[in-house]
Amino acid sequence: MNLNQILLKNSHRVMALMLLSLHAFLIFFDKDVAFRQMFYFLSFGIFLVWQPVWRGNQKLSLVALVGLVAIGLFGFFYFNWWLTALWLAILFGLLGGRIFSGDSKKNRLIHILAASYLLAMLLLWVVPKLLKATEDLQAAEFVIFYMMPFLPLSILFIHNTLSLADDSPVVDFFYTLMLFMLAIIIILGSYAIGTLQQVNYIQVMFYTISGMAVILFGLSYLWRPSTRFSGVELLMSRYLLSIGMPFEHWVKNIATLAEHETTPNGFTQAAMNEMMKLGWVSGISWMADETRGQLGHKTSYSTEFNFKDFYMTLHSRWQMSPALYVHVKLLTQIMGEFYEAKRREETLRQNTYMQAFYETGSRLTHDIKNILQSVGTLVTAAQQTSEEDNEDLLKLIKKQLPVLNQRIAATLDKLKAPSEEKKRQEKISAWWKNLRLR
Template structure:
């Protein structure tokens, strides 16, 4: 079955707390009557299930466990109601103290704790041990005063956001509950043994506990420049070599030295085997398996993804050792998975480098073929009177094509070594014009210096930009293409302009940052050109992007 608390909003939790405390007070008041206390406490426990912030409210409860739980409580209330009330009140105090409420929630929890401590001290304990501390004339006042604490809580709503982020310190709560129980039973014991007044015994107990806490706090951290137990304890911890710390240090050193995942796994398991409680280990992963040490005794199976481990110990594996082993294996598996991921990324980077190199070579070969086609077309269309001009053009172009072909072959044999050749800017400009004769491209030379440029970079960028513009011309007739070279002192800039449509914004934002699948061809070529420019101290960017004027520029990255 599902817990019924799902129907109660979190903002009503303080009201629920008020109701369950009020019913608890009624249960304490009518505790001598066994017929009344049982239904009251069952109502109280039901409200507790509505209020409790510890378990998931949508969690299903086994009906058998629920019946057994309420059965045990009913039996305890029938046999020893007052003992049960003391223990239950102490647990409630622990629950309230373990919370990390802030603001009004902290104040309400404080008053609730005071309420429960008062119930134990002034009502439950005196009845349990037959101690009379109040005259009978005070009965009505004693019955009504606790409601003055719980009634105002009905008017307060709780903050649902704070409840969802609330944390609980169970050990602090249990320690506080234990302190309350010790205080009450210590006062009762002193009252019985030394015939002192019960209230006097309580006050003495409060005083002793307060002085003890002050002394412990002062010894722990005296302040005023003095060093207490806190400093000594910290110094001790710094000097002690914790086994998990040594394991982490050795594992980190191994991770720095060993790159292969399987080799690292074997080394890491050898480090793990240095734990004194561990005698042997077997492992199986997606790519390897093996065993180390003596695989006998208590067996612990731990899986982490594709990694399956069996740990063997000569001693029984208890809860604490299980948690410790899981932590060590989780850390080891994290390092191992990181190594596998690193290897996959390295392989991916290698394949990407091969792909990009192949793409660049394809572009280079395509550009050389286009140059040869242009040259062949000029030769076929030439007349006898143009023989000398054509021959001069062939003499200029063939060495350049041969040089570019040699460079391409060098890239194929050693793709990681990229050679660069310096060439005079005007010589490169003339070569570019020769390669693009008859393609309806306007060349504008505004370079007034005789500087040197990187042939491979300027060839790649110019060919890619002009190719993209010509592809656009196939889709949009009668657009103009212009390439311009400019100089500023010793810096050379290259501009390629067309009068076609603008580059879509979705593509322009990614143009030089990643490869793009595009029918227009502006993808891998421009991406590689941008990377090549970056490696050589240049920057390729889209300078202007509007219908009728699209301008790319290659310039020094100053």
């Protein structure tokens, strides 16, 4: 087991160590500069090891590397309580977004504990520092100093059920952004109420939490469809599950291509060209049976999809989110079904043609056999006829030769019939295809 696999297996413990070092950084923020800087670098370094954006075996680009170094140096020299609140809001979004994913109950519990710790420290420690209302929560300092660390400590003793083979994306952009904005609203709302009303911080928390509860209750009521309203969920799903164009439009285009293209390879090429029109797609490579193809150029973000004998590798401009992955997988299955249908149609056409060919060959063999038997009968009669019967033999031959000629001509016409029928069908198919394209 290499280092990447060890870190992946114990990623929740690395996250817990990051939260513990962050807790020490928050406690020593105003007390000791040396300890603050030490725990800042410690927490930021552990965050870089744990971060869920880049995978362990993925190389960082120069822009990402410079950006991370700049963030670290900026936080070291210019960190204040506002930047601390922003940093906690970002971590709350990253960790809270995993709660809504399809992980197991233990993994969801891990992220619930981590998000609860961050939200509690945000409301009980960071926001009071912004409002300079620490005296209002002096009674809670014991809980903050000595009880809050038990939340990340408990994560260390939870067994993670994540498989080593699980390399799926771990950041859902929508839920992460939604929870990040929720944390920002809580911070700014508390600061605005505390600054304008000049009330006790406990009242500020009551007003803020009550207001957020009312808003969330209203959203939950509007989220579900009813008899009078289709629901915000349905309205948002129409666009959140879109990959650059409405789902119905994309499926309609694929169905149109399936009608116009008669061969599996032609349909696959046309479908790949249709997918390349999406703005976030950089390149596509595919393999179907013994045929291969490639469009565009490769990137560092590649995702593989397969359906039966249809394999596709999609190169995107950024990392694919779980919702987008499920959506593209569904579209791949649709293309695979159309491809299988085209294969069955082509096989059926070939079988029909071969059946007609064999049936024609069987009939021709029977006709030629009868003709040869007639010729053999005439030859036998000629060999056994005496000189006195030559005139009768000549009359017989003159009578049978036109009949044999007609039978041979009919046999040759039957031999030409399959190719002529195939040409006629090809002309009809081409005419019908051009008519539908008008």
